[in-house]
Amino acid sequence: MDEIDQTIVNLLRTDGRTSYAELARRVGLTAPSVQDRVTKLEKNGVIAGYRAVIDSEAIGLGITALIGIIPDNAADHHDICERLRAIPQIESCYFLAGVECYQLKVRVPKMGDLERLIHRVGAIPGVAQTRTTITLSTKWEDRPQPVPYEQED
Amino acid sequence: MDEIDQTIVNLLRTDGRTSYAELARRVGLTAPSVQDRVTKLEKNGVIAGYRAVIDSEAIGLGITALIGIIPDNAADHHDICERLRAIPQIESCYFLAGVECYQLKVRVPKMGDLERLIHRVGAIPGVAQTRTTITLSTKWEDRPQPVPYEQED
DNA sequence: CTCGACGAGTGGACGAGATCGACCAGACCA
DNA sequence: TGGTCTGGTCGATCTCGTCCACTCGTCGAG
Numbered sequence: 001m002d003e004i005d006q007t008i009v010n011l012l013r014t015d016g017r018t019s020y021a022e023l024a025r026r027v028g029l030t031a032p033s034v035q036d037r038v039t040k041l042e043k044n045g046v047i048a049g050y051r052a053v054i055d056s057e058a059i060g061l062g063i064t065a066l067i068g069i070i071p072d073n074a075a076d077h078h079d080i081c082e083r084l085r086a087i088p089q090i091e092s093c094y095f096l097a098g099v100e101c102y103q104l105k106v107r108v109p110k111m112g113d114l115e116r117l118i119h120r121v122g123a124i125p126g127v128a129q130t131r132t133t134i135t136l137s138t139k140w141e142d143r144p145q146p147v148p149y150e151q152e153d
Numbered sequence: 154m155d156e157i158d159q160t161i162v163n164l165l166r167t168d169g170r171t172s173y174a175e176l177a178r179r180v181g182l183t184a185p186s187v188q189d190r191v192t193k194l195e196k197n198g199v200i201a202g203y204r205a206v207i208d209s210e211a212i213g214l215g216i217t218a219l220i221g222i223i224p225d226n227a228a229d230h231h232d233i234c235e236r237l238r239a240i241p242q243i244e245s246c247y248f249l250a251g252v253e254c255y256q257l258k259v260r261v262p263k264m265g266d267l268e269r270l271i272h273r274v275g276a277i278p279g280v281a282q283t284r285t286t287i288t289l290s291t292k293w294e295d296r297p298q299p300v301p302y303e304q305e306d
Numbered sequence: 307c308t309c310g311a312c313g314a315g316t317g318g319a320c321g322a323g324a325t326c327g328a329c330c331a332g333a334c335c336a
Numbered sequence: 337t338g339g340t341c342t343g344g345t346c347g348a349t350c351t352c353g354t355c356c357a358c359t360c361g362t363c364g365a366g
Contacts (some may be wrong), residue, residue, distance in 0.1 A: 001211075009212060012205035016169045021352055031353070033315050046211040050169035051204055051297065054162055058154075058199040059300045066247070066256065081292055088299070093292035094219070103219065103286075109301050133256075139234055139246040142295060144204065145260065146241070147212045174323055184324070186344055 001046070004029070005037055006147045009046065012038075013144040016050040053142070061107040064138060065114055067121060068100035068131040075126030077101075083124045089117055100131065154199070157182070158190055159300045162199065165191075166297040169203040206295070214260040217291060218267055220274060221253035221284040228279030230254075236277045242270055253284065 004027050011018050011026060020031040020038070027034065041047045056064065071080065077095075084093055084104065092105040104121070108114045114132070122130050157180050164171050164179060173184045173191070180187065194200045209217065224233065230248075237246055237257065245258040257274070261267045267285070275283050 006212070009205070009207060013207055014204070016203035016205045019352065030316060044211070045208050048206040048208050051167070051206055051295070052162070052165035052169045053201040053204055054166055055198050055201055058197070059159070059162060061298070061301065064247070066249070085293070091296050091298060092294045094217070094288040095290045095292055096219070097287045097289050107298065134250045135247040136250050137248045139248060140238070141245045142204070143244050145214070145244060172323060183345060
């Protein structure tokens with residue numbers, strides 16, 4: 001993970017379809033060696049994948065909400081986590097330090113879907129309470145910040 | 154935005170580097186026509202971009218936190234939003250319905266960076282109070298859910 | 307000091323993919 | 337009926353991805 005790798009990561013982070021040839025030009029190497037570096041970054045898990053960024057409203061997922069989960073004392077966290085994972089509408093799931101020990105980011109087409117989703121989450125054993133907040137607008141999301149200068153891997 | 158477009162979007166959403174040729178095979182068209190569709194989807198803003206998914210710990214951003222902002226009565230939301238946008242560590246920013254009218258997702262290398270960040274956010278005019286929650290672990294993040302069956306663009 | 311192994315990069319060759327222009331078929335409408 | 341528009345195919349060409357052989361430092365062992 002040297003400076004060249006960082007540049008590659010930064011470039012792919014802002015445009016995941018940048019070709020190896022283009023990356024090679026930017027970092028001053030040839031395409032095969034860049035490809036080699038990228039392959040290693042993928043193997044090491046530094047690059048976990050590539051995604052198209054989709055406008056969720058455009059594909060009918062107009063409603064975004066945040067759901068906090070307060071567990072009860074007997075909660076089996078592994079079980080809760082697996083049950084949450086099975087719900088496709090939950091796009092992100094964070095385990096938090098606090099009373100609300102999970103926060104979910106969910107997207108649904110309609111309010112009715114959100115209501116059903118909240119009930120489904122609330123019905124998971126170990127979930128004592130949920131607290132849902134609607135997002136009125138997303139100012140921005142997953143904006144890549146530059147890789148800070150990094151020691152070693 | 155017909156069924157073929159949805160398939161293309163779903164494929165690119167899970168693997169943003171899928172080639173046009175591969176997409177063409179999957180949807181039963183030729184590469185040029187798929188390319189044409191993708192170009193239109195990009196123009197329409199349905200596809201907003203492509204990103205490599207990076208393991209933030211691997212690049213030295215080991216700490217993720219959620220910061221809620223409670224504004225005061227005189228808050229100028231446009232101004233707050235712009236000042237927040239200027240802070241690179243804020244990867245996502247949602248405008249919420251609730252007492253905490255913004256929620257930020259931030260990533261920093263060290264706890265000290267988080268502390269400075271909280272002070273910086275708290276110093277923005279119109280911000281009455283902030284509430285920060287550390288994420289102990291990210292179970293998953295930005296998992297693409299399939300495009301629901303959709304009426305029209 | 308020399309030898310061999312190894313990691314990282316280069317250069318060339320070849321097949322696959324991207325891209326462009328020309329052409330075609332069906333829908334729609336005057 | 338004929339014109340136009342949209343969305344598709346086909347084929348040519350150029351670029352890109354990918355594999356392989358080779359080179360060049362570096363490093364440790366003998």
